[in-house]
Amino acid sequence: MATQASKSKKKSPRSAGRKPEYMITYLCPHCGFDSGRTELDVPPVCFYCDAKTGLVEIKREKLSAEVMANRMKLVTDRMMDNLRKAWGISEKEWPQDPEQEMLLLETMAKGKKFQDEIEEMGEKMKRREKEKGKKEGRDPLLCRHLPRHQAL
Numbered sequence: 001m002a003t004q005a006s007k008s009k010k011k012s013p014r015s016a017g018r019k020p021e022y023m024i025t026y027l028c029p030h031c032g033f034d035s036g037r038t039e040l041d042v043p044p045v046c047f048y049c050d051a052k053t054g055l056v057e058i059k060r061e062k063l064s065a066e067v068m069a070n071r072m073k074l075v076t077d078r079m080m081d082n083l084r085k086a087w088g089i090s091e092k093e094w095p096q097d098p099e100q101e102m103l104l105l106e107t108m109a110k111g112k113k114f115q116d117e118i119e120e121m122g123e124k125m126k127r128r129e130k131e132k133g134k135k136e137g138r139d140p141l142l143c144r145h146l147p148r149h150q151a152l
């Protein structure tokens with residue numbers, strides 16, 4: 001059997017420019033998860049619930065390949081598990097190649113977020129429709145986005 005062709009190592013655009021010195025672990029009071037950030041991530045954002053406030057620094061480590069690798073492993077393991085379940089993918093369907101795994105994770109993370117946003121938007125629209133039917137009034141939110149003559 002032929003071995004898989006080695007893939008070219010791409011530098012992530014993030015690594016360009018300033019170099020972070022520390023890996024800071026923040027605990028999020030909103031969801032209870034911890035996020036690894038660097039001192040360049042200002043303000044730190046919770047990896048899990050996107051909270052930007054109240055994050056508590058619980059650990060600060062000098063950034064090294066090892067620190068980074070440990071963090072990545074923790075995060076990807078967690079993320080993989082959550083996403084895999086959310087998307088109904090079984091463990092044996094999961095790619096074995098680490099690069100493909102990362103790619104899938106990134107795609108799914110974006111997809112899930114997008115899905116949530118769409119869902120939320122749909123809920124808002126439904127609520128709006130309901131209210132419209134109830135009082136036949138105009139939605140003030142909608143009017144705000146339209147030029148006055150059009151809204152009237």
Ligand SMILES: [Zn+2]
Pocket residue numbers: 028029030031032033046047048049050051
């Ligand atoms: Zn959070």
